Amino acid sequence: MPKGKLFGLSTELLKKIGWTAEGLHEKSRKLIITNDEARLKFIITKTADVTAYVEYGAADVGIIGKDVIVESGVDVYELLDLGFGKCHLMMAVPKNKKRPRLEDYSHTRVATKFPRIAENFFAGRGMQMEYIKLNGSIELGPIVGLSESIVDIVETGTTLRENNLEEIVSIMDSTARLIANRVSYRLKFERINNLVTDLKTVL
Ligand code: PRP
Numbered sequence: 001m002p003k004g005k006l007f008g009l010s011t012e013l014l015k016k017i018g019w020t021a022e023g024l025h026e027k028s029r030k031l032i033i034t035n036d037e038a039r040l041k042f043i044i045t046k047t048a049d050v051t052a053y054v055e056y057g058a059a060d061v062g063i064i065g066k067d068v069i070v071e072s073g074v075d076v077y078e079l080l081d082l083g084f085g086k087c088h089l090m091m092a093v094p095k096n097k098k099r100p101r102l103e104d105y106s107h108t109r110v111a112t113k114f115p116r117i118a119e120n121f122f123a124g125r126g127m128q129m130e131y132i133k134l135n136g137s138i139e140l141g142p143i144v145g146l147s148e149s150i151v152d153i154v155e156t157g158t159t160l161r162e163n164n165l166e167e168i169v170s171i172m173d174s175t176a177r178l179i180a181n182r183v184s185y186r187l188k189f190e191r192i193n194n195l196v197t198d199l200k201t202v203l
Pocket of ligand 1: 137153154
């Protein structure tokens with residue numbers, strides 16, 4: 001389970017299929033919450049780490065955004081698009097510093113939490129960029145002169161608006177996905193498959 005924005009929506013969805021546990025709520029500081037009766041163990045991690053727990057089999061299944069799956073480049077099964085957590089990854093610049101064409105940003109610095117996706121995108125357009133990896137508040141980059149632009153997630157657009165930034169190109173759409181460890185999927189096929197079927201029903 002990812003902490004942060006996806007946590008509430010994920011627990012809400014899982015609750016509908018009876019996957020819940022006492023103490024599984026946003027305010028809890030417990031990292032593992034179990035429901036012995038239902039044979040469930042919830043592992044609560046930072047959003048960007050969900051893929052690591054699933055890839056290495058510390059967790060059999062996980063819920064995480066498509067953006068994080070692509071950025072981490074993990075080898076996991078993606079079983080279901082859960083539909084919530086809708087957002088898109090884009091490039092934005094300060095409104096008053098817009099350049100005429102995308103290519104005009106070649107060889108400039110871009111601040112991002114998603115350097116892999118960003119590099120893929122720009123390299124595909126023959127653009128060489130300098131990537132500055134930040135872990136949050138990416139929008140600050142161009143405002144304080146750390147970078148020319150940002151590549152970041154937009155959900156409602158509020159953060160861009162409030163910081164006078166403007167999207168200049170969309171890079172990818174994202175929603176939350178159910179992922180599974182490849183070995184777990186084979187060894188626990190029935191249970192994981194039932195989970196997918198139940199989720200499909202409530203979705
Ligand atoms: C994300 C993202 C943007 C913001 C976009 O940040 O990095 O800053 O949400 O949402 P909006 O379009 O609805 O304003 P998050 O809140 O996850 O925190 P962070 O800045 O620490 O990464």
